[in-house]
Amino acid sequence: MELVKKILYIDMDGVLVNFQSGIDKLTKEELEKYAGQEKNAPHIFSKMDPIEGAIDAYVQLAQKYNTYILSTAPWHNETALGDKVGWAKKHLGDAIYKRLIFSHNKHLNEGHFLIDDRPHRNGAGDFKGELIHFGSDKFPNWDHVLDYLLNVD
Numbered sequence: 001m002e003l004v005k006k007i008l009y010i011d012m013d014g015v016l017v018n019f020q021s022g023i024d025k026l027t028k029e030e031l032e033k034y035a036g037q038e039k040n041a042p043h044i045f046s047k048m049d050p051i052e053g054a055i056d057a058y059v060q061l062a063q064k065y066n067t068y069i070l071s072t073a074p075w076h077n078e079t080a081l082g083d084k085v086g087w088a089k090k091h092l093g094d095a096i097y098k099r100l101i102f103s104h105n106k107h108l109n110e111g112h113f114l115i116d117d118r119p120h121r122n123g124a125g126d127f128k129g130e131l132i133h134f135g136s137d138k139f140p141n142w143d144h145v146l147d148y149l150l151n152v153d
């Protein structure tokens with residue numbers, strides 16, 4: 001019997017968080033001001049909804065794995081970090097207590113799995129464990145990710 005849980009990191013934007021849902025809640029003025037740089041709109045990260053199935057998936061995975069959020073906060077949006085912490089607490093509650101990591105260098109974190117939608121950003125592609133490319137043909141949604149991670153040794 002395995003006594004030590006394997007380490008699983010999960011990205012936020014595009015994996016747990018529906019980024020577009022935040023853009024959809026910006027005002028017309030904000031959309032004009034931050035056109036093409038919506039990630040820099042103040043408090044946009046507090047407006048986003050979870051991706052379908054993400055919260056339930058996180059809770060299930062946290063029972064099998066030593067699970068952390070591994071996300072990046074935009075450098076030029078100084079409300080992003082706090083808003084992301086607030087989002088995680090609001091949607092994941094006790095399951096995320098002190099399990100939040102923010103980094104532009106995800107490859108520096110040791111672990112077994114990283115679920116990320118952008119392998120070419122912020123070191124995700126250089127992660128030394130197994131990268132699960134969320135949104136790819138193999139892992140198009142949470143059903144496919146759960147099917148794999150709940151059954152793999």
Ligand SMILES: [Mg+2]
Nearest residue numbers: 011013014117
């Ligand atoms: Mg992402």
